[in-house]
Amino acid sequence: MIRLLLIVILNALISNVVLNQFLGICSFLGVSQRIKASASLGGAVIFVMTIASAVASALYSLVLHPLGLDFMKMIIFILVIAALVQIVEMFLKKKSPSVYKALGIYLPLITTNCAVLGIAIDNIDKFGYNFIESVFSGFGTALGYTIAIVLLAGIRSRVDETSIPRPVRGAPIVMLAAALMSIAFMGFAELQPVIEVALKGVGQ
């Protein structure tokens, strides 16, 4: 249990998916204008990334790895994620219109968000997580994404009210804000060795 909590913290704060790993930058810069929209997108990402991590991990350990098809994982994963988002979208539309209304328009936007594919591959290649750990790693990563994008939206709503030199307006000022956030998140790096020791101690 503690191990899973540590994995969530590690993925959400220390190696933050946007500010440290640079995945999903496009939507991070693109959909961070209003806090409400950012939070909805964050919710959709949490939803999809957790499910995608679970499906990808299960598919890898039950089908691809036993059959010796490791090299096929990228092709399979990207198709599975794209199909998965479609299914989730159809399911929500039918079963829970209120959730669909809140998250619906953001779902297609994350089909090929590189963060979803990135974390599915990282869970296997980089961390070697098992099924449960992959699910929590996906959840933690998405949580980190949501924290970052909501914070950035907050900053941007203030930036809009200030006068900024013309060449810096638009994308550059957003990137500068992201740089400052990234510096702040570097503070969490101090936790990394502590967590890594703890992860070893807790074991499986």
Next chain:
Amino acid sequence: MKKNPYLERLYNGLIKENPTLVLMLGMCPTLAVSTAAINGVSMGLSTLAVLILSNFLISVMRNVIPDDVRLPAYIVIVASLVTVVKLLIKAYLPSVDVALGTYIDLIVVNCIILGRAEAYANKHTPGLSVMDGIGMGLGFTVALTLAGLVRELLGAGTVFGLTVFPQEYAVGIMIQPPGAFLVIALFIIIMNAIGIKTRQRQLVEIDGCSGCCATCSMRCEEGKEETK
């Protein structure tokens, strides 16, 4: 003066529509692997290889692939090519594989590749598409290398691993994650200041078509269908 269409493609990719600096596509790899100039070169060349081949294959098959399923078909083509490139790099250049890691896999969701397939290769002849791939790939490589060069010089005091000034004088933060945002922001500010138009307005004000990756083309299609 009548320009050679093949050379025009090269000019277009390198300067006029430079994918990174003007179109602002493929920001994720640009920010992530520009920690050193050499990483920029290897990432750029890997993408270049995939881009040339995918443009060629898609252009050759443009009359065979049904219009309704073209995006999944493109994704399968690109993913297969990326797998091949990844395995080749793993086999012959293990150090590059260690340095770039997952970002090689993520070429498959690089907006530049699907973007060019959708915007150019499925409408033009294989020869022109290959030149377009070379132009765009070189433009991406140049931009990545430039970003890597600046970050490596300021952050570690070296250029391609050769020491320019002692590391004690370097600004360490430039090769850490915040440096990526700072350097790219700086590039765009410079381009704005000297009056080169970038597509950044669309990057910030997402309008359905300017997001990223394949999403842009998919969303565009949906938008078109809705307006129909």
